Amino acid sequence: MGIVVQKYGGSSVADATSVKRVAQRIVATKKAGHDVVVVVSAMGDTTDDLIELANEVAPLPTARELDMLLTAGERISMAVLAMAIGSLGHEARSFTGSQAGVITDAAHGRAKIIDVTPGRIESALAEGAIAIVAGFQGVSQTTKDITTLGRGGSDTTAVALAAALGAEVCEIYTDVDGIFTADPRIVPTARQIPKLSYEEMLEMAANGAKILHLRCVEYARRNDIPIHVRSSFSDKPGTWVVRTEDVDTMEQAIISGVAHDRSEAKITVVGVPDKVGFAASIFNALAEAQINIDMVVQNVSAAATALTDISFTLPRTDGQTAMTALARLQDTVGYERLQYDDSVGKVSIVGAGMRSEPGITARFFQALADVGVNIEMISTSEIRISVVVAEALVDAAVNAAHAEFELGNDEVEAVVYGGTGR
Amino acid sequence: MGIVVQKYGGSSVADATSVKRVAQRIVATKKAGHDVVVVVSAMGDTTDDLIELANEVAPLPTARELDMLLTAGERISMAVLAMAIGSLGHEARSFTGSQAGVITDAAHGRAKIIDVTPGRIESALAEGAIAIVAGFQGVSQTTKDITTLGRGGSDTTAVALAAALGAEVCEIYTDVDGIFTADPRIVPTARQIPKLSYEEMLEMAANGAKILHLRCVEYARRNDIPIHVRSSFSDKPGTWVVRTEDVDTMEQAIISGVAHDRSEAKITVVGVPDKVGFAASIFNALAEAQINIDMVVQNVSAAATALTDISFTLPRTDGQTAMTALARLQDTVGYERLQYDDSVGKVSIVGAGMRSEPGITARFFQALADVGVNIEMISTSEIRISVVVAEALVDAAVNAAHAEFELGNDEVEAVVYGGTGR
Numbered sequence: 001m002g003i004v005v006q007k008y009g010g011s012s013v014a015d016a017t018s019v020k021r022v023a024q025r026i027v028a029t030k031k032a033g034h035d036v037v038v039v040v041s042a043m044g045d046t047t048d049d050l051i052e053l054a055n056e057v058a059p060l061p062t063a064r065e066l067d068m069l070l071t072a073g074e075r076i077s078m079a080v081l082a083m084a085i086g087s088l089g090h091e092a093r094s095f096t097g098s099q100a101g102v103i104t105d106a107a108h109g110r111a112k113i114i115d116v117t118p119g120r121i122e123s124a125l126a127e128g129a130i131a132i133v134a135g136f137q138g139v140s141q142t143t144k145d146i147t148t149l150g151r152g153g154s155d156t157t158a159v160a161l162a163a164a165l166g167a168e169v170c171e172i173y174t175d176v177d178g179i180f181t182a183d184p185r186i187v188p189t190a191r192q193i194p195k196l197s198y199e200e201m202l203e204m205a206a207n208g209a210k211i212l213h214l215r216c217v218e219y220a221r222r223n224d225i226p227i228h229v230r231s232s233f234s235d236k237p238g239t240w241v242v243r244t245e246d247v248d249t250m251e252q253a254i255i256s257g258v259a260h261d262r263s264e265a266k267i268t269v270v271g272v273p274d275k276v277g278f279a280a281s282i283f284n285a286l287a288e289a290q291i292n293i294d295m296v297v298q299n300v301s302a303a304a305t306a307l308t309d310i311s312f313t314l315p316r317t318d319g320q321t322a323m324t325a326l327a328r329l330q331d332t333v334g335y336e337r338l339q340y341d342d343s344v345g346k347v348s349i350v351g352a353g354m355r356s357e358p359g360i361t362a363r364f365f366q367a368l369a370d371v372g373v374n375i376e377m378i379s380t381s382e383i384r385i386s387v388v389v390a391e392a393l394v395d396a397a398v399n400a401a402h403a404e405f406e407l408g409n410d411e412v413e414a415v416v417y418g419g420t421g422r
Numbered sequence: 423m424g425i426v427v428q429k430y431g432g433s434s435v436a437d438a439t440s441v442k443r444v445a446q447r448i449v450a451t452k453k454a455g456h457d458v459v460v461v462v463s464a465m466g467d468t469t470d471d472l473i474e475l476a477n478e479v480a481p482l483p484t485a486r487e488l489d490m491l492l493t494a495g496e497r498i499s500m501a502v503l504a505m506a507i508g509s510l511g512h513e514a515r516s517f518t519g520s521q522a523g524v525i526t527d528a529a530h531g532r533a534k535i536i537d538v539t540p541g542r543i544e545s546a547l548a549e550g551a552i553a554i555v556a557g558f559q560g561v562s563q564t565t566k567d568i569t570t571l572g573r574g575g576s577d578t579t580a581v582a583l584a585a586a587l588g589a590e591v592c593e594i595y596t597d598v599d600g601i602f603t604a605d606p607r608i609v610p611t612a613r614q615i616p617k618l619s620y621e622e623m624l625e626m627a628a629n630g631a632k633i634l635h636l637r638c639v640e641y642a643r644r645n646d647i648p649i650h651v652r653s654s655f656s657d658k659p660g661t662w663v664v665r666t667e668d669v670d671t672m673e674q675a676i677i678s679g680v681a682h683d684r685s686e687a688k689i690t691v692v693g694v695p696d697k698v699g700f701a702a703s704i705f706n707a708l709a710e711a712q713i714n715i716d717m718v719v720q721n722v723s724a725a726a727t728a729l730t731d732i733s734f735t736l737p738r739t740d741g742q743t744a745m746t747a748l749a750r751l752q753d754t755v756g757y758e759r760l761q762y763d764d765s766v767g768k769v770s771i772v773g774a775g776m777r778s779e780p781g782i783t784a785r786f787f788q789a790l791a792d793v794g795v796n797i798e799m800i801s802t803s804e805i806r807i808s809v810v811v812a813e814a815l816v817d818a819a820v821n822a823a824h825a826e827f828e829l830g831n832d833e834v835e836a837v838v839y840g841g842t843g844r
Contacts, residue, residue, distance in 0.1 A: 053502060076491060079476075080475060144521070
C-alpha cells in the first residue's frame with residue numbers, strides 16, 4: 001500500500017487527551033499497512049496566544065521574528081504527537097518545515113511553497129517510522145530564514161508533501177464530518193457531500209466555505225492529489241475532492257452546494273465621468289494599496305450626465321485602506337462621492353452540473369425573489385452564480401437556494417451512506 | 423570596541439515587562455559601541471510546563487522528541503526579545519542553535535558542543551544587527567537532529583559563542599548580583615566576590631554554588647573567555663571569573679568562599695572483605711549503572727576481622743539505582759550490609775590562597791568542632807577542602823567557616839566597591 005498524508009488541525013490536537021486520540025488513529029493507519037506522514041497544526045489556541053505575547057512586547061513586531069515565534073506552536077504539537085505515538089509502541093519522528101524540505105519564498109507571514117525536498121521524510125518512512133511534520137511553516141530559499149504560509153497553511157503543507165511524496169491520498173482531519181451542501185448552522189437539513197471536483201471546491205472555498213483553503217485545493221488540483229476531508233472525532237467517510245472525471249456523473253447533482261460569505265464590504269464610487277481610463281485609475285489605486293477586490297459592477301452611464309457609478313466588493317478588513325486610497329483620487333478623477341456598506345453578504349450556488357443545465361440562474365433568482373431578497377450585485381463563473389444581498393437576508397437566501405435545488409433531500413443521503421453501516 | 427556576548431536566564435525574561443527591560447539593557451550596550459550577541463533561555467517556567475505536557479501524553483518520552491519539544495521554549499523567548507529590541511528602533515535577528523552554528527554530538531538531553539560555526543551571527547553583526555541566539559540547544563553533527571545541552575546549557579552556549587566569535591567578555595545575567603562568599607540566605611553577612619579564578623569557580627560550582635554551571639566555566643577556562651556574572655535588575659558590577667594570573671594577588675583572599683550542597687546521599691558498604699579487587703568490583707557495578715560518585719572513604723581494616731567499610735557520596739536522585747546495583751553484588755562480594763543516609767550535607771571552603779598558606783585545614787576543622795559539628799567524610803583538592811556533615815548542621819558549619827576566614831568583613835567590601843558610587 002502507498003503513502004497516506006494526514007493533516008490534523010489545532011482543534012484535533014487541542015490537549016493531551018486529543019493528542020492521544022489522534023495518535024491512535026495514526027497508529028491504526030500504520031497498522032493497516034500504509035506509510036504514514038502526518039502534518040500537524042499548533043495545539044488549540046497556541047497561535048493566538050503567541051500573537052498576543054508578541055503584541056505585548058511590540059506593537060508592530062517584525063515579520064521575520066513573528067514567523068520565528070509562531071513556528072514554536074507546531075514544534076510543540078509535533079513533538080508531543082510523536083511522543084504519544086512512541087508510547088503506543090511505534091516509532092515516530094518529528095520534522096520542522098525546514099527539516100521536511102518545505103522551501104518557500106521569503107514573504108514572511110504569507111510565504112509560498114516553491115519546492116519540497118522531502119529526503120528526510122523518505123528516509124524515516126524507509127526505516128519504518130511515522131513522520132510528523134510541522135504544518136504552516138517552511139524555510140526561505142534565499143535568506144534561509146524561517147517562514148510561515150499564513151493561516152490555514154497547514155492544509156497546503158499537507159497537500160504539497162503528498163504531491164512531493166507521491167502519496168495516494170491527503171486526508172484533512174477537522175472537527176466536522178466533511179463539506180456540507182450549506183452551513184448546517186444556517187440550514188438544518190444540509191447534508192454532507194460525498195464527492196466534489198477540485199473546481200467546485202475552489203469555488204466553494206473562494207466564496208465562503210471555510211473548511212479548506214483556496215491555496216491547498218489549487219495545489220491539489222495542479223498535482224492531482226485526492227483530498228479526503230473528514231472528522232478526527234469519528235470513523236465516518238468524509239468528503240472526497242477529486243478530478244472532475246473521477247466524480248461519478250450519475251451521482252453528480254446540478255448544484256453541489258450553497259456557500260455564503262459575510263466578510264466582505266461594498267464600496268460604490270458615485271458619479272464617475274464615463275471616459276476612457278477613469279475606471280482604470282480607480283482600480284490602479286486599489287491595486288497599489290494591495291487590496292484584492294472581488295466583484296465589480298459598473299452601471300450603464302446615464303447619457304444625459306455622462307456619469308456612471310462603479311461598485312465593488314472587498315474584504316471588510318481592507319475597507320478603511322481602500323476608502324483612504326480612493327479619497328486621494330477625488331480631485332484627479334472627479335467623482336461625486338464614495339459610499340461604504342459593510343452590511344452586505346454574498347450567497348453563491350456552485351455546481352459543475354450547471355454547465356449543461358439551462359435555467360439555473362432563473363431558478364436561483366426566482367427563489368430569492370419569492371422570499372423577498374433583493375439582489376444588489378451579480379457575478380458568475382462557468383460553475384458558480386454569486387449574488388450580493390443585504391447581510392440580514394443571507395440566511396433566508398441560503399435556505400431558499402438550498403430548498404430550490406433540493407440539496408437537503410434525505411433520499412439522496414440514504415443512498416450515499418447506505419453501505420457504510422454508520 | 424569588541425563583541426560582547428550577554429546571556430539572560432529564564433527569570434530575566436519571565437514576562438513581557440522583563441523582556442522589555444532586558445531589551446533596553448541590550449540596546450544600551452549596542453549604543454555604547456559594542457557588537458552585541460545575546461543568548462537567551464526560555465521564559466520563566468516554560469521548560470517545566472513543556473516537560474509537564476510531555477508527561478501527560480507519554481510516561482517516557484523519547485529523548486529526540488523531548489529535545490524537539492523543549493527547544494520551542496527558547497524559540498519563543500528569542501523571537502519576543504528580538505521584537506522588543508525592534509520596537510526600540512534597533513534591528514535584532516533571532517537564530518536557533520542550529521542556525522547559530524552550535525554543532526553538538528547526538529546525546530539528546532545532555533549533548534556536548536563539538537564545534538561552533540557562527541557564520542550567520544557574524545553576517546548579522548557585520549550588517550549592524552544585534553544577534554539573539556537560542557541558548558541550551560544545538561544540532562547533531564551526525565543525525566542533523568535538534569539537541570539540548572541539559573539544564574543550565576544556555577551558559578555554555580554563551581561561552582562557546584563568545585569563544586567562537588572572539589568576544590571580549592561573556593556576561594551572564596541572573597537575578598542575583600554575582601557570586602557570594604556563601605549563600606546569603608544562610609549567611610546574612612555574605613558579600614559579593616569581585617573576582618575569582620576559573621579554578622576557584624570550578625570548585626565552587628562542583629560543590630554546590632548554583633549560579634554558574636561546571637561545563638560553562640570549564641569551557642571558559644579552556645578558551646580564556648572572561649565571564650562577568652551580574653544582575654539583570656541593576657547596573658552594579660558583578661563577579662568576574664578570569665585566569666588566575668588576572669586575579670590581583672593583593673586582593674586575593676586565602677579563602678574565596680564557602681559552598682554547600684544538600685543534594686547528595688551517603689552509602690556505606692559494611693563488612694567488605696579486605697582483599698584485592700573487592701572494592702573495584704563495587705565501583706565497577708556503580709559505573710555500569712551510570713552513577714557518578716563524589717567522595718569515597720575506605721576505613722582502615724580491623725586486622726582481627728580482615729573486613730573493611732567503604733563509604734561514598736552520590737546524587738540523592740541516584741540513590742535507589744545504586745542500592746539496587748549493590749544489592750546484586752552481596753553474594754559475590756560477600757559484604758555484610760548496606761547503609762543508606764540521605765540526611766547528609768557537604769560543606770566546602772574554596773580558595774587559591776590556600777596553596778601557599780599552611781594550617782587552613784586545621785583552622786577549618788577547629789571552627790567546625792567549636793560549634794559542635796562532627797565531620798563524617800573529608801576530601802580535598804589543591805584549592806578546596808570539603809567535609810560531609812549531618813544535614814541539620816550544614817547551616818552552622820557554613821556560618822562557622824565563613825566567620826573563621828573573615829569572609830564577611832565589611833571593611834573589605836567597602837574597599838572593593840568604594841569607587842562605584844552604587
